[in-house]
Amino acid sequence: MTISIDPTRLSGVKRSSTYLAMRSTQGGRTVYSLRVPLADLSVILPVPNPEEPDPDNRKVDRRHAKDFGDYLHRKIDWVAPALLARDNGGCKFDGIEGAPEGRLGYLEIPWSVGALSPLSTIDGQHRILGVDIEIKTLTEQINKINKDIERARSEDRLSQLRQQRDDLLQRLQRMDSEYVGLDIYLEPDNIRSRQMFVDVADNAKGISSALRSRFDGSKIANRTLDRVMDHALMKGRVDLEQDRMTTKNPNLMGAKHVADLTRAVAVGVAGRIGKKRETELDDAAVTEAVHKFLECITEAFTDLAAVADGKLAPLQLRQQSLLGSVGTLRVLAGTYHVFTQEMDLDDEEITEFFRRLNPHMNAPVTSASIWRTTQASADFEINASAPVMRTQNLQHLVDVVAGWYKNPPTGL
Structure with missing residues (x-):
């Protein structure tokens, strides 16, 4: 075979x-x-x-x-x-x-x-x-x-x-x-x-945080970006490409900073929005909350009202006011979160309190400023035009400012 x-x-x-x-x-x-x-x-x-x-x-x-x-x-x-x-x-x-x-x-x-x-x-x-x-x-x-x-x-x-x-x-x-x-x-x-x-x-050109904020729809702070930017204070004044507000940048803030403000209003200045929290938050409700915050600070602070009306350029705002600092705005957003979520204040009460801060927003900070004569001194350096930007400093400043509602310092 x-x-x-x-x-x-x-x-x-x-x-x-x-x-x-x-x-x-x-x-x-x-x-x-x-x-x-x-x-x-x-x-x-x-x-x-x-x-x-x-x-x-x-x-x-x-x-x-x-x-x-x-x-x-x-x-x-x-x-x-x-x-x-x-x-x-x-x-x-x-x-x-x-x-x-x-x-x-x-x-x-x-x-x-x-x-x-x-x-x-x-x-x-x-x-x-x-x-x-x-x-x-x-x-x-x-x-x-x-x-x-x-x-x-x-x-x-x-x-x-x-x-x-x-x-x-x-x-x-x-x-x-x-x-x-x-x-x-x-x-x-x-x-x-x-x-x-x-x-x-x-x-390789890495994607900036501003671009990520525009295009990453997995985060609610980014998904609501376009609707939040429709507010009069921000409309046409948000840099959609850059993360940093230099002395020559004509915009009020970058897209990343808008997302930071949204998070601060929603969960606090140091808060994080995890996967579970993302599913619990409603886009429309978050947008409305941020718009209410923007209304409060626009009514309370004369410089921001002037920016919204087109009478004051963001470049000039940064030269003369702490409100030109993204850090200051994040502190105000975090304070708004504490007032609404923990102290149950309404927008009228919050606006009235912010209005009391209006005379104290001149920049740079002097040794006689309430930002240096109170517990806030840990978060502001002399001659600074913005708070220390570390998260722990921003959170501490929120705690200090929110505490002033019931126990205001001398001059407030």
């Missing part, structure tokens, strides 16, 4: 993956552009170790990486830019016949196994680690539930565990079915590859 064996059927372990890729040129280097399942990232790219940083890259923050994995879970409509990697020459590109200029083909990438990995990460370490943490966490949870299912006796418990497992399996399946972009730069030279990382870091 003759036995015929087809050796082409015997592949053994193949330590590589092949993807459809576009080949192009950038900066004189060959670049392969492809889409990769999330689950493949830790297979073809080295998973960064927070305890052992890559000498050619920055140290990764495990918590930040985990946040990306959590983001993938929370946001079904997640979005992320392409990762950037460097190929030392180990990848193989096989062009598809008929493709224009050989730009489309099959890219074979050896797996990232110890020193065998041809790829190193230029940009995207936290996303790679975050996906890896998410996959391992889901796998551990599924394995634990499988053991619990074996031990379960009641049908109710079995049903509950199976539902939990199905939910976890669905999340795990998303790692296989959803893709992220990957651009691979062919660069055999180690010295030049290090320069690539520096160039990417130098040319």
